[in-house]
Amino acid sequence: MSATTATGTIRALSSGSRTFASFAQRNYRYYFAGALVSNTGTWMQRTSQDWLVLTQLTNHSTSALGIVSALQFLAMPFLAPLAGAVTDRFPKRKLLLVTQTLLGLTTLMLWALVASGTVELWHVYLFAFVQGIVASFDNPARQAFVSEMVPDALISNAVGLNSMSFNAARLIGPGIAGLLIAAFGVAPGMLINTVSFLAMILALVSMNAHHLHPAAPRRGRGSAREGLAYIAHRPDLIMVMVMVFMLGTFGINYQITNAAMATRVFHRGPAGYGMLGTIMSVGTLAAALIAARRRRPRLSTLVIGMTGFTLSTIASALAPSYLSFAILLIPAGLFGIVTMTCANSMVQMGTEASKRGRVMAVYMAIVMGGTPVGAPIIGWVGDVLGPRQMVLVGPLATGLTTLGVLGFLMVHRGLRVRLERGWPPHLHVWTSEELEAAQQSAEPGR
Template identity: 50%
Template sequence: MSATFRSLSIPNYRIWFGGALVSNVGTWMQRVAQDWLVLSVLTAGSGVAVGITTGLQFLPMLLLGPYAGLVADRVDKRRLLMLTQGLSGLWGLVLGVLVVTGSAQLWHVYVLAALLGITTAFDAPARQTFVAALVPPENLPNAVGLNSAAFNGARLVGPGIAGLLIAAFGTGPVFLINAVTFMATVVALVLMRTDELRPMPLAARGKGQVREGLRYVKGRPEIVLVLVVMGTVGTLGMNFQLTTALVATGVFDKGAQEYGLLGSILAIGSLSGALLAARRERPRLRLVLGAAGAFGVSAIVAASMPTYWSFAIALIPVGLTALTLMTAANAMVQTTTEPAMRGRVMALYMMIFMGGTPIGSPLIGLVGDVFGARWTIYLGGISALVVTVGAVLYVLRRDDLRIRYRLHQTPHLQVLNAAERSAAHASLDAESARAGRTAA
């Protein structure tokens, strides 16, 4: 088996991957249907209403993240995931029934989005860290990359399927299908060979454990820097389900099928980025910062496209850079964190990355209503560039680094610390001395 897919040789991970892929298809279908229900059925194209819905879905991550991470460190993650995945399916079922029966109102969507958000707040840190029980430590970056591939492979087909179903039958059946797909993950968890799961230390009950997690992160400046970058980009730049909906309807006057297609095209780049990430042995901070800067540039380019199809094609590099950023940041934080602290650290990571959406989504919706849909994407691209430049300058100053570019040397771009600069100067002086003796 190739290095890209090596974790799939492990039976438990293979079962998990299959169940997650099915569930993720349903999740992406619901995201498209939920936004379309609010944007085109329950309101007259209100970007603010879509932003509020998305915000309510992610607000619990912001409020409950640290405690949810502690729960993930304390309890059996497999059992916790069975509960959270089952509840997520239930919320989809209720919304589907309301829509099919013609009873759905905007406040129903708000309440169910909040309930799904509460469930996801506890599901996310357990799901992120459970992969460490499925594969050996050396395979963890690969498994994280393949998880992202499953998520974005689902994004490739889910929005397109949702668009076709919405055009043919409305949004109700999409929610019902999503409710069924959550059971795929539950079945996968039941079928696993529990004797082959890698033991994961559980945190004993005690006082101050949430603060202990915060102190641990505070003492890790590289993790803090990743959190700052991901918080900024996640809050203002990665609200794709909202921004593409606004651009599709407000700029190009397109319907559900074309909106769904944008999600699938975005996923082409995301899936490519995930597969490339699965080949990397150990992502580093420079990859996180480089991907954040590249995302900012590609988002600005996409927002400037004059036609629907040029915009759609420009979303491919947006997806690739976004996924590279997310996967590199996730793998770097997980692989450099002590196992007993991983749930709390990953919960803080998810809280900052996803929990900023309640702030960003209404703001982005307002920007779209006031300045136009294109500016919802410009805002994300510009903010990504600003935080990347700030982070690079901080690292250069903290570590006394210098960036050097040499056209006729390989590698062309070098980042040198003080010792490396001294060695380079000494080598250059020696070479100059030899050249002088030769000339003499």
């Protein structure tokens, strides 16, 4: 498809549905296209790297996979205040050009070790840690950059479309990687990922800087501490971050759980493992489309997402066959991504623009920084108790968290929950403040 045709298609979509409203912004269209290519490469890399560790560098050790995941995110919680301050102080587009280039170079070096046949497990550990350091700055910059490409009214839509890009790539990448591994080994998928970073770099370079609307850069000392202090005085943000911490730390560990279930429970090869990621992406892509259509995130969406993830993941852990396990990954992925995108939008839209970079740095550190805790635990449970018990750790954590949050809101914020029967059923969740505001707006003369 030519660039002109693709642009025309995107414009038609954006004019025809609010789902694609952010595509009306030229800079965002470039960003979306670059991210789609780069994310596809990232999923190919993850699938290839997992297979390398699981079958070539270890004897199907889920603990080793857990260590790799932990090292990828180990630096994030420690660097989050600094990364947020850097994101708010420097132009985000230039910062992203630096981080994307560094990430591309590190993947190139790892590919060279794999292609030459000299790679060892400690190499994978080392590059996972280094990439995690770079990602500590890349992630908050990417999250905060959304608000510079689109107007405030489209932030929620753009966050949903970002998730759609990520999960569309998840639909494509693992399946292609599995086929490449079966035919040629793990090296080709890693090389494609290296090349895919060029798409994101090209998109950033091609943007019109005059059409961006950045917040005024923050100067001076203490800016990192200000971000933490801001969050400390926002119980609504803290509540959201607690929920996504438990989901990200113990729930969304498919990199480990799918690999163990595919190889040790259902005895599948690389194509079967890659296909699990592709099938699950049907649900995550649908979730991203749902998120893109929502104008404003709601508390009820978080509750429904966490509950749905808990129930569907329990069912997947008990699945009797490969096919049933794969099918149950669809609702699990859908509810997980609904929760994540809703939480992301709530944090971004509820934060002052001048502090958004620092708050998003803390948010990303909480979402991903729990992995150094959760991934080794998940991997250890898989080695000691078995893959099915490993999968059950996630819904146990998210289920208890959901009950705890609901109990807290009922006691301290007058939470009210009502389920409307019918199809589809609707769950309504209000705090006392929201209910009072709705009643006041409904009064005559207001």
